Amino acid sequence: MTFDPSYKEQGLKSVGTRPLRPDGVDKVTGRARYGADFNMPGQLVGRVLRSPHAHARIVRIDTSQAEALKGVKAVVTAADLPDQSNGDAATFAVLDNCMARKKAMYDGHAVAAVAAIDASVAKAALKLIVVEYEVLPHVVDVDVAMAADAPVLDETVFTTGVEPAPKTPSNVANRSEFGHGDVEAGFAKADMIVERNYKTEQTHQGYIEPHACVANCNSDGTADLWVCTQGPFVYRQVCADLLGLDVSKLRVTSSEIGGGFGGKTHVWAEPVALALSRKAGRPVKLVMTREEVFRASGPTSATSIDVKIGAKKDGTITAAEATLRYTSGPYAGMWAELGAMTSFACYDLENVKTVGWEVVVNRPKVAAYRAPSAPMAAFAIESAVDELAHKIGMDAVDFRIKNAASDGSKSSYGPVYGPIGIGPTLEAAKSHPHMSAPLGENQGRGMACGFWFNFGGQTCVDLNIGADGTVTIAVGTVDVGGSRASLSLITAEELGIPYENVKAIVADTSSLGYNDMTDGSRGTFSSSMAAISAARNAIQVMRERAATMWDISVDDIIWEDGHAKAVGATHDNLAPLSVADIAAEAGNTGGPIAGHSELVADGAGVSFGTHICDVEVDPETGSTRVVRYTVIQDAGKAVHPDYVEGQYQGGAVQGIGWALNEEYVYGADGRLQNPGFLDYRIPVCSDLPMIDTQILEIPNPNHPYGVRGVGETSIVPPLAAVANAVSNAVDVRMFHIPVSPPRILAALNAQAKG
Amino acid sequence: MTSIAVSTTINGDDVEFLCNADETLLDVLRNRLGLMGAKEGCGTGDCGACSTIMDGRVVCSCLVLGAETQGREIETIEGMSEGQDLHPLQAKFIEHAALQCGICTPGFLMAAKALLAAHPDPSEEEIRFWLAGNLCRCTGYDKIVRAVQGAAAEMRGAKT
Amino acid sequence: MRYESPATIENAVDLLANSDGHAFVLAGGTDLLVRMKGDDFNASLVVDIKSVDGMGQIEETADGFVIGAAVPCAALSEHAALVAAWPGVVEAANLIGSTQVQSRCTMSGNLCNASPAADSVPAMVAANAQARIIGPDGRRTIDVADVPTAPGQTSLAKGEIIEAILLPKPGARTGDAYLRFIPRTEMDIAVVGAAVNLTLDTDGTVQTARVVLGAVAPSVVVVDAAADALLGSKLSEDTLKSVEVACVAASNPIDDKRGTVEFRNQVAGVLGRRAAAIAFERAGGQS
The missing domain is CATH 3.30.365.10 (Aldehyde oxidase/xanthine dehydrogenase, molybdopterin binding domain)
Structure with missing residues (x-):
């Protein structure tokens, strides 16, 4: 029977109610039972040895002493995970990230692993593995990595997407471009132009459950993997590819998952656990420590973004342009491209151009994090939009409403929109009681919009x-x-x-x-x-x-x-x-x-949201508290409104954390300084107010009940919403996320000095 | 390494176990006693996912040695419901959708139980500060705070 | 590693004195157990002092308070007389870690861990607290300020244990306060800490004062210039400004992942000034 997915308005009895969840x-x-809550008979403890260097050639690895230790059942290195990628760069990147081959590319990069009868033997065995490194110059900053004199991470990287193709290798993996119209002509028509550079620091998904798996490879070629993952079928395919297993003989069972947010869409130590089991002939349980999670899994890109937007006095944007530079860790991804695509997606623009630069650096391999790449772009664009609205003397909401994309708009990344929610979320924000509530001393209000494609x-x-x-x-x-x-x-x-x-x-x-x-x-x-x-x-x-x-x-x-x-x-x-x-x-x-x-x-409806944020800033310390927060987002149709609200609230708070305090801090030696929840500061309960939500339902024409994805968009607006609120509170524009107290105080001091 | 014999009380039952000197209560619960409701999110006392109650005070079981529990009274998530009857906090967490992935939930429930024992009618601010040692990355805490408020109200009502 | 839980303090001292040097005292364990997880940590002996008589008690004496080395910080706020006498010290101790950590952590441990950022130490130093130490050669009592000597190091000899923290009985018209700066509202290590303890004369002017900063130098900084500025004042705007300036001048921090030199200096002044105002008000002062 042919399935017709098109939306039909109908009275719904179950959808839209709030029953108790089955789990x-x-x-x-x-x-x-989560990743670490499963055991198999005869199971060993797996642990990974990681590079202490940001960039180093692996001259020699001697595992003989570890292998000789009583209770050690297997030691693996890159030699036990031979390259079967057949020239596929993406597969090779996954393999090399799981276990470094010639070079350690970041602090925390796996170089060897052991399986032993218990944790203390495994710990002792790690210390007996001798790795001789030749330390190389490293680079972690995106702008520095693009400079001509930067140490080149990979001699085989030649920038793609530029004409003529470069003849020398660099850290710039590729260039991507989107847009339409003529931005120069558009800027010529503008009465007011805002042009700024913005930076965002690298953050981690921060799921509370560390990566964990139990792997078992049998002598007959069958294998089992119990693992916390967002994608058991993808893990199966990738692990089978890396280990040379038959896909159908590897059964992957996804445990309950203790948070992922994109970070559990990529394999990390799972192929290593399988390799250890294959070598030891016994099941292996491998659970990352929190430090390993921060050093060697996850993070999102650090970015540097130039934005230029011009508008007429009546509030019409005449041209918009952005250049987005994203770190991808040591291997190229599509992070800058996604940033370039999402940048101006909220707006109906006659002239728009975005250029993304994908930059490799000595940081962990970037992983998807909830609407990957969109929050940083939105921070830059929504900050500039806000500043421009103020400069032409227009209300920030009205300015956005005037320029909002709608049904039939050609998006900045190409497609023409159907029925979408950006206009309605902005109208809802304009009439929301939060928008007109009085503010206290040192308080300020900001707002921002966000977009995500949905898949x-x-x-x-x-x-x-x-x-x-x-x-x-x-x-x-x-x-x-x-x-x-x-x-x-x-x-x-x-x-x-x-x-x-x-x-x-x-x-x-x-x-x-x-x-x-x-x-x-x-x-x-x-x-x-x-x-x-x-x-x-x-x-x-x-x-x-x-x-x-x-x-x-x-x-x-x-x-x-x-x-x-x-x-x-x-x-x-x-x-x-x-x-x-x-x-x-x-x-x-x-x-x-x-x-x-x-x-x-097909036909996942695109998603838009508008957030309103009130902050209170202590002008003497730069300390910032979010005192009120409202999320307005189009759900298409909220199937279980409690969990739709939960997605809105959770994404908003992750964005608030990103905006205020979360960041990877690297030392001059390229080592991560804060690989733990003590100094990688995700929001705690006492940091926050209640997070108000308003669900709009603009049906997705391509789903029988009108459903759109709701999980990701909510993390997109908060960076700019918070920064705009800080600006409103203490009258200083913030261009660098997180707007941590030292950054705010430095900005206030600079302003005071004129 | 010589094992240490420990006699303790867990969820009202007498329990004896052997552990190494450097083994934490969390390791003992999970690896020796099969009580895997306490989760290890960090191992350094920063996330609260391993919260248990020891002699009436909520602690991170990753920061307690197994050997230290000699003669103590330990409460874990496995002892929170009575038979099939959920504790009001457990029921309210489900009712208020106060969990998404659920990995932090056992720790939150243990901490909230200790809170309501000490402060039956906590303000929102008291709830938020008491629970600041329990990290949740999914919910933004809103529905968790409401669930604790709901359970507190129900428990106060149940007492009168 | 061996675990011992002696019943007497003498036994505990013996165990430590006869150890191979890789021995550690376990009270609340909130620092020690974190260190134990490190791959490079090496201990042969852990001596748990919680079974020793009196270690878990707060005793109110004619001279003040004797706080056993194993008293968890949560218990301090449950002791009404202690809270009334030294609200700043109790506040400082209660700022250490989460509710879970409060159930276990101790002021003695906070002191012996010798972190420059320890929250309770500036407040104890401001309050003229002392540490009663027992060792192979008997007991001695020293100022809390003399326990930490450098980050991670103390003046305790091998075999010595802090048995109790001694807080004096505050005189009439005394007030103390501790403020710290952290980026979040909880769960962070102090970026700057400031404690003030002052006593007023019968005329309402400041008669004695101690101003102490934490996290802005390898050990706590007693800011005499700030205290001098307070003496004889009723906390005018000018006085408060002088306290702020003195605190900024005394601050000698480093740049690290938790804050910059510039930030710490500036905030040390702000917190010193604010803590002084709170302590003054608690002492019954009126500007």
Whole structure:
């Protein structure tokens, strides 16, 4: 049956309600099993030895003493993970990041690993591994890394995307460009121009659960991996590629996941754990320490961004331009490109140009972090937009409303928008009570907008109907924030049965077809689309079974309110059959009843949000507190509003942390100074007020219920919203995130000196 | 390394275990006693995911040696509900959607339980400062604070 | 590593005195256990002093307060007389770490850890607190200020343990206060700390004063110039400005991941001034 995903307005019974989540009891009783909560018989403890140098050639590794230590069962180095990438640069980068080959590229880069009978033997074994390094000059700053005299990390990197192609290697991996119109002509028409440079520091996703896995490779070529991941199918593929395993013989089971935010979409030590198990012939449990998590997983890009925006006195933006430089760690990614794409996505611009520069540096390999690359770009653009509005004497909200993109606008990154939420979120902000609430002494208000694409992707769902009419759906998108509840709601809605009759589970990779990761805010969007499709297929089967039970034509049977109903004058006396009625007879009518769906979920509706932030700044210390915060965002359709609000609040607070205090601090030696929660300062409970939310619902035309992804957009506006609020509070513009107390106080001092 | 024999009380039950001198209570709970509800988020007392209650005070079990628990009374998340009856805090956390990934939840529940034992009617500010040692990266804390407020109100009501 | 939990203080001293030098005292463990996780930490013996009689008690005497070395900081705020007498000291001790850490951490441990950023130390020094030390050669009592000698180092000899912190009985019209600067509202190490302890004359002017800074030098800084500025004053704007200037001048910090030299200097002045105002008000002073 062809699946029609298009939106149809309808009365909804389950979708939009707030039932208790299905995994709640397990999680409040300590029974839910996360990455480190699983054990196998005979399991060893795995640990990784990491480079203390930011950049160093590995001259020699001697593992003989470690191997000789009693209780050590395996020691692996790059030699145990041979390069099978066949020239694929992305695969090689993953491999080299898992275990350094010729060079250690950052402080924390893995160089060897051990598996031993317990933690203390493993710890002792690490100390017995001798690594001889030739320390090389390093570079961690994005602007410094682009300079002609910077130490070059990789002699094979020649900037792509520039004409003519450069003849010498550099740290600039690629250039990307987006936009339309003629920005020079546009600036010529402007009455006022703001041109600034902005910087943001590197942050970490900061999930509370460190990376953890249990790996087992058997002698017959089969293997198992229990792991906290956002994408078990992707982990399976990558691990199989790196280790030369058959994809179908490696079963990956995703544990409950203790936060990911993009950081668990990439493999880290999992291939190493598998290599250790293969060598030792025993299962290996490998759990990163918090220090390892900070030094060797995660982070986002540090950036340096130039913005130039011009506007007429009436508030019309005539041209907008941005040059965005993003660090990617030692290996090129697409981080600057994403930043360049998202920069001006909120606005309807006649002339716009963005250029992204991807820069390799001696920092950990950059990983996705919630709307990756968008928050930094939004900080720069929304700060400049704010300043420009003030300069032409226009209210910052009205200025944005005047220039907001809408249905039919050509976006700055190419596509033409359908129905979108930027205008409505701005209008909602303008009329929100927060906007007109009085401010106290040293308090200021800021606002900012944000955009994220949202993704769809490959999705597969199995729906099985039990003999009693209750339903199980098996999905392949890991539940990172309550999606089992939302997917159960959607399944219940489509079948016409109560929420309580549906149980959603996350299947392992051997039990279900391939699924892309839970990333790009796709979990509920894509899996619900597949769940609806599977439910519709199951309904078709149930109609056929009802036809058999009644001995009438299936064409005379409709599905309504969870029942098969016979239509037409000749069937008046047939009482509707419930799912349970039909399921009870399944053994006599053709066997178990199931619905299945595999699809590529296209048409993930883009997402916009507008945030309002009040801060109070102590002008004598630069200390800044967020005292009120409001998130307004388009959800398309909020399936389970509690968890939509949760996404808005959580993303906003991550953004607040990024704005105020979170940053990687490197010493002159290129070593990370703050690899722990003590000095990498994520927001704590007492730092924050309640986070107010307002959900707008502008249906996504490409989803049966209008659902859009909601997970990521909320982290995009806060950096600028906070900085704009600080500016409003103490009348000093901040160009460097985080706006930590020393930076604010220095800015205030500079201003006082004139 | 010679093991130390320890007799203690966990969730009201007498428990005996052997541990090494440098082994933490968290390691003992998770690796020796199968009580894996306490989570290790940092191992240095900065995240609160391993919170347990020792002699009535909430502690990070990663900062307590197993050997120190001799003769003490330990409460863990596994002892919070009575049979199938959830503690009001547990019920309110689910009801208020106060968890997303849930890794921090056992620690929050232990800390909140100690809070309500000491302060049955805490202000929002008291809740926020008491729970400042429990990191949550998913929720932004809003719904957690509301769940604790809800449980406090229910527990006060239940007492009168 | 060996773990011992002696029942008497003499036994504890014996264990430490006869150790190989890699022995550590365990009170609350909130610093020690963090260090133990490090790959390069090496201990042969840990002596837990919590089973020693009296270590967990706060005793109010005619001279003041005797705070056992194993008293967790959370217990300080539960002692009404101590809070009434030395609110600044209790506040400082209660700023160390989270609720969980408060359940375990001790002022003696905070002192012996000898971090320049220790929160309770400036307040204790301002309050003229002393440490009662017991060792192989018996007992001795020294000023708290003389315990830390450098970051991570103390004047305690091998086998010596702090048995108790002694706080004097505050005279009439005494007030103390401690403020610290951290980027967040909780869970951070002090970037700057400032403690003030002062006593007023019957006419309401400052009669004695001590101003102490933390986290702006290898050890706490007693700012005599700030104290001198306070003497004889009723905390006029000019006096407060002088306190601020003196604190900035006495501040001698480093640039590190927690703050810059410029920032620490400036904030040391601000906190010194603000702490003085709070202490003055607590002493019953009226400007």
